[in-house]
Amino acid sequence: MTRRVVCYINQFFAGMGGEEQAHVPPSARPGTVGPAMQVQSLLGEEAVVVGTVICGDSYFGEHLEEARAECVRLIGEFKPDLLVAGPAFNAGRYGVACGDICSAVTEKLGIPSITGMYRENPGVELYSPKTFIVKTSDSARGMKDALGAISALAVKILKGTPLGAAEDEGYFPRGIRKNFFHETNGAKRAVDMLLRKLAGKPFSTEYEMPVFKRIPPAEPVKDLKNATIALVSSGGIVPRGNPDHIRVSSAESYGVYDISSLDDLTPENFESIHGGYDRVWANEDPDTVLPLDIMREMEREGVFGKLYDNVFTTTGTGTAVAHAERFGQEIGERLKKDGVDAVILTST
Amino acid sequence: MVREIENSAGIPVVQIATIVPIMLTVGANRIVPGVAIPHPVGDPSRGAEGDRAVRRELLERALRAIQTPVEEQTIFTS
Numbered sequence: 001m002t003r004r005v006v007c008y009i010n011q012f013f014a015g016m017g018g019e020e021q022a023h024v025p026p027s028a029r030p031g032t033v034g035p036a037m038q039v040q041s042l043l044g045e046e047a048v049v050v051g052t053v054i055c056g057d058s059y060f061g062e063h064l065e066e067a068r069a070e071c072v073r074l075i076g077e078f079k080p081d082l083l084v085a086g087p088a089f090n091a092g093r094y095g096v097a098c099g100d101i102c103s104a105v106t107e108k109l110g111i112p113s114i115t116g117m118y119r120e121n122p123g124v125e126l127y128s129p130k131t132f133i134v135k136t137s138d139s140a141r142g143m144k145d146a147l148g149a150i151s152a153l154a155v156k157i158l159k160g161t162p163l164g165a166a167e168d169e170g171y172f173p174r175g176i177r178k179n180f181f182h183e184t185n186g187a188k189r190a191v192d193m194l195l196r197k198l199a200g201k202p203f204s205t206e207y208e209m210p211v212f213k214r215i216p217p218a219e220p221v222k223d224l225k226n227a228t229i230a231l232v233s234s235g236g237i238v239p240r241g242n243p244d245h246i247r248v249s250s251a252e253s254y255g256v257y258d259i260s261s262l263d264d265l266t267p268e269n270f271e272s273i274h275g276g277y278d279r280v281w282a283n284e285d286p287d288t289v290l291p292l293d294i295m296r297e298m299e300r301e302g303v304f305g306k307l308y309d310n311v312f313t314t315t316g317t318g319t320a321v322a323h324a325e326r327f328g329q330e331i332g333e334r335l336k337k338d339g340v341d342a343v344i345l346t347s348t
Numbered sequence: 349m350v351r352e353i354e355n356s357a358g359i360p361v362v363q364i365a366t367i368v369p370i371m372l373t374v375g376a377n378r379i380v381p382g383v384a385i386p387h388p389v390g391d392p393s394r395g396a397e398g399d400r401a402v403r404r405e406l407l408e409r410a411l412r413a414i415q416t417p418v419e420e421q422t423i424f425t426s
Contacts, residue, residue: 213351213375214351214375214421215351215354215375215377217354217360217377217378217417217418217420217421218354218358218360218361219360219417220360220414220415220416220418221359221360221414221415222415224411224414224415229414232349232353232361234349235388277385277386278386279386281386281387281390281392282386282387284392285390285392287389287390287403288386288387288388288390288392288399288403289386289387289388289389290389291389291390291403291406293400293403294400294403295407297404298404298407298411303411304411314349324349325349325351326352327352328350328351328352328355328356329352329353329355329356331349331353331357332352332353332354332355332356332357333356333357335353335357335359336356336357336358336359340357340359341359342359342360342362342414343353343354343357343360343361343362344361344364344407344410344411344414345350345361345362345363345364346363346364346365346382346388346389347350347365347370347371347382347388348366348386348388
Protein backbone atom coordinates (compact mmCIF):
# COMPACT_ATOMS: atom_id res chain seq x y z
CA MET A 1 0.00 0.00 0.00
CA THR A 2 1.40 3.36 -0.93
CA ARG A 3 1.59 5.66 2.05
CA ARG A 4 0.42 9.26 1.91
CA VAL A 5 2.67 12.18 2.91
CA VAL A 6 1.78 15.87 3.27
CA CYS A 7 4.45 18.57 3.25
CA TYR A 8 4.26 21.91 5.10
CA ILE A 9 6.33 24.85 3.87
CA ASN A 10 6.31 28.62 4.30
CA GLN A 11 5.52 31.30 1.72
CA PHE A 12 9.19 31.68 0.79
CA PHE A 13 9.78 28.05 -0.15
CA ALA A 14 6.42 28.02 -1.92
CA GLY A 15 7.80 30.70 -4.24
CA MET A 16 5.21 33.26 -3.18
CA GLY A 17 7.70 35.81 -1.89
CA GLY A 18 9.77 36.83 1.12
CA GLU A 19 8.86 39.06 4.05
CA GLU A 20 6.33 41.01 1.99
CA GLN A 21 4.29 37.81 1.66
CA ALA A 22 4.92 36.54 5.21
CA HIS A 23 1.37 37.53 6.18
CA VAL A 24 -0.37 35.04 3.85
CA PRO A 25 -2.83 32.73 5.66
CA PRO A 26 -2.75 28.94 5.32
CA SER A 27 -3.60 27.38 1.98
CA ALA A 28 -3.36 23.90 0.49
CA ARG A 29 -2.32 22.70 -2.92
CA PRO A 30 -2.58 19.17 -4.27
CA GLY A 31 0.71 17.43 -4.97
CA THR A 32 4.16 18.93 -4.51
CA VAL A 33 5.35 22.52 -4.22
CA GLY A 34 8.96 23.66 -3.70
CA PRO A 35 11.06 21.31 -1.52
CA ALA A 36 8.14 18.83 -1.50
CA MET A 37 9.14 17.88 -5.05
CA GLN A 38 12.52 16.71 -3.82
CA VAL A 39 10.90 14.90 -0.89
CA GLN A 40 8.75 13.01 -3.40
CA SER A 41 11.72 11.99 -5.49
CA LEU A 42 13.62 10.81 -2.39
CA LEU A 43 10.64 8.83 -1.10
CA GLY A 44 10.40 7.11 -4.48
CA GLU A 45 7.99 4.19 -4.44
CA GLU A 46 7.60 4.21 -0.67
CA ALA A 47 5.14 7.06 -0.45
CA VAL A 48 3.36 9.71 -2.44
CA VAL A 49 3.27 13.37 -1.50
CA VAL A 50 -0.45 14.02 -1.86
CA GLY A 51 -0.47 17.68 -0.92
CA THR A 52 1.46 20.71 0.29
CA VAL A 53 0.16 23.12 2.93
CA ILE A 54 1.61 26.64 2.91
CA CYS A 55 1.46 29.44 5.47
CA GLY A 56 3.25 32.75 5.86
CA ASP A 57 5.67 32.81 8.79
CA SER A 58 4.37 36.06 10.24
CA TYR A 59 0.78 34.95 9.85
CA PHE A 60 1.54 31.79 11.77
CA GLY A 61 3.38 33.65 14.51
CA GLU A 62 0.75 36.32 14.89
CA HIS A 63 -2.31 34.07 14.68
CA LEU A 64 -0.96 31.01 16.39
CA GLU A 65 -4.25 29.44 17.43
CA GLU A 66 -6.14 30.06 14.17
CA ALA A 67 -3.18 29.19 11.95
CA ARG A 68 -2.51 25.97 13.81
CA ALA A 69 -6.17 24.92 13.66
CA GLU A 70 -6.49 25.75 9.97
CA CYS A 71 -3.24 23.99 9.02
CA VAL A 72 -4.25 20.86 10.95
CA ARG A 73 -7.61 20.92 9.14
CA LEU A 74 -6.03 21.38 5.70
CA ILE A 75 -3.46 18.66 6.37
CA GLY A 76 -6.14 16.32 7.71
CA GLU A 77 -8.17 16.65 4.53
CA PHE A 78 -5.38 14.91 2.61
CA LYS A 79 -5.71 11.93 4.99
CA PRO A 80 -1.91 11.57 5.34
CA ASP A 81 0.10 8.88 7.10
CA LEU A 82 2.95 11.27 7.84
CA LEU A 83 3.74 14.99 7.81
CA VAL A 84 7.03 16.51 6.68
CA ALA A 85 7.48 20.19 7.64
CA GLY A 86 10.23 22.55 6.51
CA PRO A 87 13.15 22.11 6.91
CA ALA A 88 13.45 25.45 8.69
CA PHE A 89 17.25 25.59 9.17
CA ASN A 90 17.91 28.55 11.48
CA ALA A 91 14.77 30.57 10.64
CA GLY A 92 13.14 31.24 14.02
CA ARG A 93 9.54 31.88 13.04
CA TYR A 94 9.58 29.14 10.43
CA GLY A 95 11.09 26.75 12.95
CA VAL A 96 8.43 27.53 15.51
CA ALA A 97 5.72 27.14 12.85
CA CYS A 98 7.12 23.78 11.68
CA GLY A 99 7.53 22.50 15.23
CA ASP A 100 4.11 23.73 16.27
CA ILE A 101 2.30 22.20 13.29
CA CYS A 102 4.17 18.91 13.63
CA SER A 103 3.32 18.69 17.34
CA ALA A 104 -0.33 19.58 16.70
CA VAL A 105 -0.70 17.14 13.79
CA THR A 106 0.87 14.29 15.75
CA GLU A 107 -1.37 15.07 18.70
CA LYS A 108 -4.64 15.70 16.85
CA LEU A 109 -4.35 13.42 13.79
CA GLY A 110 -2.35 10.71 15.50
CA ILE A 111 0.27 10.45 12.73
CA PRO A 112 4.04 10.83 12.96
CA SER A 113 5.65 14.09 11.86
CA ILE A 114 9.17 15.10 10.90
CA THR A 115 10.80 18.49 10.49
CA GLY A 116 14.37 19.68 10.27
CA MET A 117 16.21 22.53 12.02
CA TYR A 118 19.58 23.92 12.93
CA ARG A 119 20.46 23.28 16.58
CA GLU A 120 20.08 26.92 17.62
CA ASN A 121 16.61 27.34 16.13
CA PRO A 122 14.27 28.16 19.05
CA GLY A 123 11.89 25.56 17.62
CA VAL A 124 14.31 22.79 18.68
CA GLU A 125 14.05 23.54 22.36
CA LEU A 126 10.29 24.05 22.18
CA TYR A 127 9.26 21.08 20.09
CA SER A 128 11.96 18.40 20.11
CA PRO A 129 10.08 16.31 22.71
CA LYS A 130 6.93 16.31 20.57
CA THR A 131 8.09 15.53 17.03
CA PHE A 132 11.11 14.29 15.11
CA ILE A 133 13.42 17.23 14.38
CA VAL A 134 16.24 16.19 12.09
CA LYS A 135 19.52 18.05 12.56
CA THR A 136 20.29 20.37 9.64
CA SER A 137 22.79 23.07 8.78
CA ASP A 138 21.95 26.71 9.48
CA SER A 139 20.85 27.71 6.00
CA ALA A 140 19.12 26.41 2.88
CA ARG A 141 22.53 25.65 1.42
CA GLY A 142 22.15 22.42 3.38
CA MET A 143 18.81 21.60 1.74
CA LYS A 144 20.00 18.51 -0.09
CA ASP A 145 21.42 16.82 3.02
CA ALA A 146 18.47 17.90 5.15
CA LEU A 147 15.88 16.47 2.77
CA GLY A 148 17.92 13.28 2.41
CA ALA A 149 17.98 12.76 6.17
CA ILE A 150 14.32 13.68 6.59
CA SER A 151 13.22 11.33 3.79
CA ALA A 152 15.34 8.45 5.09
CA LEU A 153 13.77 8.83 8.53
CA ALA A 154 10.32 9.13 6.94
CA VAL A 155 10.75 5.84 5.10
CA LYS A 156 11.88 4.10 8.29
CA ILE A 157 8.92 5.38 10.22
CA LEU A 158 6.42 4.57 7.47
CA LYS A 159 7.77 1.02 7.19
CA GLY A 160 7.68 0.59 10.95
CA THR A 161 11.43 -0.06 11.14
CA PRO A 162 12.51 0.20 14.79
CA LEU A 163 14.48 3.38 15.38
CA GLY A 164 17.85 3.49 17.07
CA ALA A 165 19.02 6.21 19.45
CA ALA A 166 18.30 9.80 18.39
CA GLU A 167 22.02 10.43 17.99
CA ASP A 168 22.34 7.55 15.50
CA GLU A 169 19.21 8.47 13.58
CA GLY A 170 20.22 12.12 13.25
CA TYR A 171 17.39 13.85 15.08
CA PHE A 172 17.28 15.85 18.31
CA PRO A 173 16.56 13.65 21.35
CA ARG A 174 12.89 13.54 22.27
CA GLY A 175 13.61 12.84 25.91
CA ILE A 176 12.50 9.22 25.53
CA ARG A 177 14.48 6.41 27.10
CA LYS A 178 14.09 2.90 25.77
CA ASN A 179 15.09 -0.11 27.84
CA PHE A 180 17.21 -2.77 26.22
CA PHE A 181 19.66 -5.45 27.30
CA HIS A 182 23.25 -4.36 26.83
CA GLU A 183 25.88 -6.94 26.18
CA THR A 184 28.07 -5.64 29.01
CA ASN A 185 26.84 -4.77 32.47
CA GLY A 186 26.66 -1.28 33.95
CA ALA A 187 29.72 -1.65 36.17
CA LYS A 188 31.96 -2.53 33.26
CA ARG A 189 30.55 0.22 31.08
CA ALA A 190 31.06 2.78 33.84
CA VAL A 191 34.68 1.73 34.37
CA ASP A 192 35.29 1.77 30.61
CA MET A 193 33.88 5.28 30.45
CA LEU A 194 36.09 6.37 33.35
CA LEU A 195 39.18 4.90 31.69
CA ARG A 196 38.38 6.71 28.46
CA LYS A 197 37.92 9.94 30.39
CA LEU A 198 41.22 9.49 32.23
CA ALA A 199 42.95 8.79 28.94
CA GLY A 200 41.47 11.97 27.46
CA LYS A 201 39.50 9.99 24.89
CA PRO A 202 35.96 10.85 23.83
CA PHE A 203 33.13 9.12 25.67
CA SER A 204 29.43 9.66 25.85
CA THR A 205 27.32 9.53 28.97
CA GLU A 206 24.33 7.25 29.16
CA TYR A 207 22.43 9.74 31.26
CA GLU A 208 22.51 13.39 30.21
CA MET A 209 22.20 15.82 33.08
CA PRO A 210 20.35 19.07 32.34
CA VAL A 211 22.64 22.05 32.00
CA PHE A 212 21.49 25.27 33.63
CA LYS A 213 23.54 28.37 33.29
CA ARG A 214 24.56 29.99 36.51
CA ILE A 215 26.24 33.31 37.17
CA PRO A 216 27.90 34.48 40.35
CA PRO A 217 25.58 36.78 42.32
CA ALA A 218 26.21 40.49 41.85
CA GLU A 219 27.47 42.57 44.75
CA PRO A 220 24.65 43.96 46.92
CA VAL A 221 23.56 47.59 46.88
CA LYS A 222 25.56 49.50 49.49
CA ASP A 223 23.68 52.76 49.68
CA LEU A 224 19.96 52.22 49.15
CA LYS A 225 19.09 55.81 50.04
CA ASN A 226 20.89 56.97 46.91
CA ALA A 227 20.22 53.96 44.70
CA THR A 228 18.26 53.99 41.45
CA ILE A 229 16.01 50.96 41.14
CA ALA A 230 14.41 49.74 37.92
CA LEU A 231 11.25 47.68 37.49
CA VAL A 232 11.22 44.89 34.90
CA SER A 233 8.45 42.36 34.35
CA SER A 234 7.66 39.33 32.23
CA GLY A 235 4.03 39.60 33.34
CA GLY A 236 2.77 41.22 30.14
CA ILE A 237 1.81 44.62 31.62
CA VAL A 238 1.79 47.18 28.79
CA PRO A 239 0.19 50.56 28.04
CA ARG A 240 -3.43 50.07 27.00
CA GLY A 241 -3.67 48.94 23.40
CA ASN A 242 -0.23 47.24 23.46
CA PRO A 243 1.39 49.90 21.24
CA ASP A 244 4.46 47.76 20.45
CA HIS A 245 2.41 44.67 19.59
CA ILE A 246 4.25 42.47 22.04
CA ARG A 247 3.02 38.94 21.51
CA VAL A 248 0.69 37.41 24.06
CA SER A 249 2.95 34.37 24.08
CA SER A 250 6.24 33.28 22.51
CA ALA A 251 7.32 36.92 22.68
CA GLU A 252 10.17 38.00 20.47
CA SER A 253 10.27 41.57 21.78
CA TYR A 254 9.88 43.67 24.92
CA GLY A 255 8.59 47.19 25.51
CA VAL A 256 10.27 50.15 27.20
CA TYR A 257 7.73 52.50 28.78
CA ASP A 258 8.27 55.87 30.44
CA ILE A 259 6.57 55.87 33.83
CA SER A 260 8.32 59.00 35.15
CA SER A 261 5.04 60.93 35.32
CA LEU A 262 2.93 58.06 36.67
CA ASP A 263 2.26 57.23 40.32
CA ASP A 264 -0.10 54.34 39.82
CA LEU A 265 -1.02 51.80 37.16
CA THR A 266 -4.76 51.69 36.54
CA PRO A 267 -7.07 49.94 34.07
CA GLU A 268 -7.24 53.31 32.28
CA ASN A 269 -3.53 53.50 31.47
CA PHE A 270 -2.15 49.95 31.51
CA GLU A 271 -3.36 46.40 30.88
CA SER A 272 -2.10 42.83 30.78
CA ILE A 273 -1.75 41.09 27.44
CA HIS A 274 -0.09 37.95 28.84
CA GLY A 275 -1.47 34.76 27.30
CA GLY A 276 -0.40 32.46 30.09
CA TYR A 277 -2.46 33.41 33.16
CA ASP A 278 -5.92 34.67 34.08
CA ARG A 279 -5.69 38.44 33.54
CA VAL A 280 -8.72 39.43 35.64
CA TRP A 281 -6.74 40.79 38.61
CA ALA A 282 -3.93 42.28 36.57
CA ASN A 283 -6.44 44.20 34.48
CA GLU A 284 -8.31 45.45 37.56
CA ASP A 285 -5.03 46.67 39.05
CA PRO A 286 -1.83 46.23 37.00
CA ASP A 287 0.17 47.10 40.16
CA THR A 288 -0.45 43.55 41.36
CA VAL A 289 2.00 42.45 38.66
CA LEU A 290 4.10 45.56 38.06
CA PRO A 291 4.15 47.32 41.44
CA LEU A 292 4.53 50.97 40.46
CA ASP A 293 2.25 52.41 43.17
CA ILE A 294 4.20 51.12 46.16
CA MET A 295 7.58 51.74 44.52
CA ARG A 296 6.57 55.37 44.04
CA GLU A 297 5.37 55.52 47.64
CA MET A 298 8.68 54.20 48.94
CA GLU A 299 10.64 56.51 46.64
CA ARG A 300 8.72 59.46 48.06
CA GLU A 301 9.39 58.29 51.63
CA GLY A 302 13.10 58.14 50.80
CA VAL A 303 13.37 54.38 51.36
CA PHE A 304 15.50 54.31 48.22
CA GLY A 305 16.91 57.02 45.98
CA LYS A 306 15.02 56.99 42.71
CA LEU A 307 12.76 54.81 40.61
CA TYR A 308 14.24 54.50 37.12
CA ASP A 309 12.17 56.39 34.55
CA ASN A 310 11.37 53.42 32.33
CA VAL A 311 9.88 50.00 32.89
CA PHE A 312 10.75 47.05 30.66
CA THR A 313 8.04 44.49 30.03
CA THR A 314 7.42 41.39 27.96
CA THR A 315 5.32 38.25 28.14
CA GLY A 316 7.10 35.30 29.60
CA THR A 317 5.08 32.38 28.27
CA GLY A 318 6.43 30.09 25.60
CA THR A 319 9.21 32.63 25.15
CA ALA A 320 12.28 31.02 23.63
CA VAL A 321 15.22 30.99 26.03
CA ALA A 322 17.41 32.57 23.37
CA HIS A 323 15.01 35.52 23.08
CA ALA A 324 14.71 35.92 26.85
CA GLU A 325 18.49 35.95 27.14
CA ARG A 326 18.74 38.60 24.45
CA PHE A 327 16.11 40.77 26.18
CA GLY A 328 18.11 40.44 29.40
CA GLN A 329 21.38 41.37 27.75
CA GLU A 330 19.92 44.43 26.03
CA ILE A 331 18.06 45.61 29.11
CA GLY A 332 21.12 45.01 31.28
CA GLU A 333 23.36 47.06 29.01
CA ARG A 334 20.93 49.95 28.98
CA LEU A 335 20.53 49.90 32.76
CA LYS A 336 24.29 49.86 33.19
CA LYS A 337 24.68 52.81 30.85
CA ASP A 338 22.01 54.73 32.76
CA GLY A 339 23.61 54.05 36.13
CA VAL A 340 20.86 51.91 37.60
CA ASP A 341 21.90 50.16 40.82
CA ALA A 342 19.46 47.27 41.12
CA VAL A 343 16.42 45.67 39.50
CA ILE A 344 13.19 44.25 40.83
CA LEU A 345 11.85 41.81 38.26
CA THR A 346 8.36 40.40 38.63
CA SER A 347 7.13 37.30 36.83
CA THR A 348 3.79 35.55 36.64
CA MET B 349 16.10 37.37 31.45
CA VAL B 350 16.80 37.83 35.16
CA ARG B 351 20.17 36.12 34.88
CA GLU B 352 21.27 38.01 31.77
CA ILE B 353 20.31 41.42 33.21
CA GLU B 354 22.38 40.70 36.31
CA ASN B 355 25.21 39.40 34.16
CA SER B 356 25.37 42.23 31.64
CA ALA B 357 24.66 45.12 34.02
CA GLY B 358 26.65 43.70 36.94
CA ILE B 359 23.93 44.80 39.36
CA PRO B 360 21.76 42.72 41.69
CA VAL B 361 18.40 41.60 40.30
CA VAL B 362 15.76 40.25 42.66
CA GLN B 363 12.99 38.21 41.09
CA ILE B 364 9.52 38.08 42.61
CA ALA B 365 7.37 35.25 41.25
CA THR B 366 5.35 32.38 42.55
CA ILE B 367 6.94 29.25 41.13
CA VAL B 368 10.22 29.10 43.02
CA PRO B 369 11.59 26.03 41.14
CA ILE B 370 11.39 27.95 37.87
CA MET B 371 13.31 30.89 39.33
CA LEU B 372 15.95 28.44 40.56
CA THR B 373 16.09 26.83 37.11
CA VAL B 374 16.51 30.05 35.18
CA GLY B 375 19.31 31.10 37.48
CA ALA B 376 17.88 33.92 39.62
CA ASN B 377 20.28 34.61 42.49
CA ARG B 378 17.92 36.58 44.74
CA ILE B 379 14.41 35.17 44.95
CA VAL B 380 11.30 36.45 46.73
CA PRO B 381 8.31 34.08 46.53
CA GLY B 382 5.23 35.93 45.29
CA VAL B 383 1.54 35.62 46.21
CA ALA B 384 0.00 33.89 43.19
CA ILE B 385 0.76 33.40 39.51
CA PRO B 386 -1.78 36.00 38.22
CA HIS B 387 -0.91 38.55 40.94
CA PRO B 388 2.61 37.94 42.23
CA VAL B 389 2.90 41.28 44.08
CA GLY B 390 -0.59 41.75 45.44
CA ASP B 391 -3.54 40.01 47.00
CA PRO B 392 -6.84 41.43 45.74
CA SER B 393 -8.78 39.09 48.03
CA ARG B 394 -7.65 41.20 51.01
CA GLY B 395 -9.25 44.39 49.77
CA ALA B 396 -7.48 47.52 48.57
CA GLU B 397 -5.58 48.20 51.81
CA GLY B 398 -4.64 44.57 52.38
CA ASP B 399 -3.49 44.30 48.79
CA ARG B 400 -1.20 47.31 49.16
CA ALA B 401 0.14 46.02 52.48
CA VAL B 402 1.06 42.68 50.92
CA ARG B 403 2.76 44.48 48.02
CA ARG B 404 4.68 46.77 50.37
CA GLU B 405 5.93 43.86 52.44
CA LEU B 406 7.13 41.95 49.35
CA LEU B 407 8.91 45.00 47.95
CA GLU B 408 10.57 45.79 51.28
CA ARG B 409 11.78 42.20 51.31
CA ALA B 410 13.04 42.61 47.73
CA LEU B 411 14.96 45.74 48.75
CA ARG B 412 16.49 43.81 51.65
CA ALA B 413 17.47 41.09 49.17
CA ILE B 414 19.38 43.47 46.91
CA GLN B 415 21.29 44.79 49.95
CA THR B 416 22.19 41.31 51.17
CA PRO B 417 25.47 39.71 50.07
CA VAL B 418 24.79 36.20 48.75
CA GLU B 419 27.15 33.48 47.63
CA GLU B 420 24.55 31.30 45.91
CA GLN B 421 20.90 31.30 44.87
CA THR B 422 19.02 32.53 47.91
CA ILE B 423 15.30 32.51 48.68
CA PHE B 424 14.15 35.36 50.89
CA THR B 425 11.12 33.96 52.69
CA SER B 426 10.85 36.66 55.34
